[in-house]
Amino acid sequence: MLKKTLLIAALSAGLMASVIKMDLNAKYGANNFHTKGAEKFAKLVAKYTNNTVQITVHAGSSLVKGNPLKAVKDGTVALTDMFIPFTSGGGKVFGISALPFIANSYADAYRLYQISKPAYEKTFKKWNQKLLYAVSWPPSGLYTKKPIKSIADFKGLKTRTYDKNSATFINMAGGSAVALAWGEVYSALRTGMVNSVVTSSASGKDGKFWEVLDYFTKINYAYPLQAVTINLDYWNALSKPQQQAILKAAKETEKAQWQASKDEDKIALKTLAEHGMKISDATPQLKKSLDEIANKMLKQYLEDASPMIKKIFKEYRK
Secondary structure, three states: OHHHHHHHHHHHHHHHOOOEEEEEEOOOOOOOHHHHHHHHHHHHHHHHOOOOEEEEEEOOOOOOOOOHHHHHHOOOOOEEEEEHHHOOOOHHHHHHHHOOOOOOOHHHHHHHHHHHHHHHHHHHHHOOEEEEEEEEOOOEEEEEOOOOOOHHHHOOOEEEEOOHHHHHHHHHHOOEEEEOOHHHHHHHHHHOOOOEEEEEHHHHHHOOHHHOOOEEEEOOOOOOEEEEEEEHHHHHHOOHHHHHHHHHHHHHHHHHHHHHHHHHHHHHHHHHHHOOOEEEEOOHHHHHHHHHHHHHHHHHHHHOOOHHHHHHHHHHOO
16 A cells, blocks of 8 residues: 555656656567567657656566566556466466467457457456557467477477466477476576477577577467556556557557567568578478367367356357
8 A cells, every 4th residue: 555655646746747757667688579669669658748758668577577467566667568378367368369279360360369358458457557559479389309290299399388378288289398487498498408499480589599499380379469568556647648649659559569570470480590490381280180189278278268258259250
């Protein structure tokens, strides 16, 4: 209660000074396209609010080492971006974008996001924050030391996965899922603690996976979302024109970043290939086996899902 009182007092002081200054915690490094998107968003906010709202982006999770959802809820930081599927506290809702093979293209991923958006907003509101925008990562693929042509090739894989869904998927496919923080992945690959990773072309590029792995199979596992939120106490302290300006900046950023994700995928795949990584699509045999696993997972996921989530998939399947 004291923290909230102090926060409101600080905001009021900022309003009297005609300038609100806020910090945005960006999970990834300065060169990551999501972080660059946050920088663009901050510039647009300054522009559309006539510099009455100024956002400073801090890359590399320098402001938040723990759960970003809790950090924004408590007002430890005003804004943050977060990898939704990996963020604890969101329950089944936060796992939607990371379900395997539900979306088969960027168009599918965007449509699923639009249908799911009210559920995301409702969940974020419970955590005292407002969703400003969300953007898909390039589709997740499988990085390995050996070629993956059939389901039998999953045997012996020790795979770093990024959420409960991807862990279940790898285990059902015959591999062994390993939970690791992103910062530990490269060294784990070096030591053999893991020998494969489920992630995007962009993350593989940023992580220089060609130094430790040889193959990238484009299984198009999922199009998981990265979101940017703002603490509701900060949000409610802003004037209506400032709020409208921020929403305008968020809308423009979201549109530009979905295109940036597509562009990043092309750039990343080119970079991986240039460094000697062998890139291939999933074979028909492999795709059939993986689709069977995905269908089982969706059925299990929906068994105890809320009516809100079941409605999302009913709408999406139309």
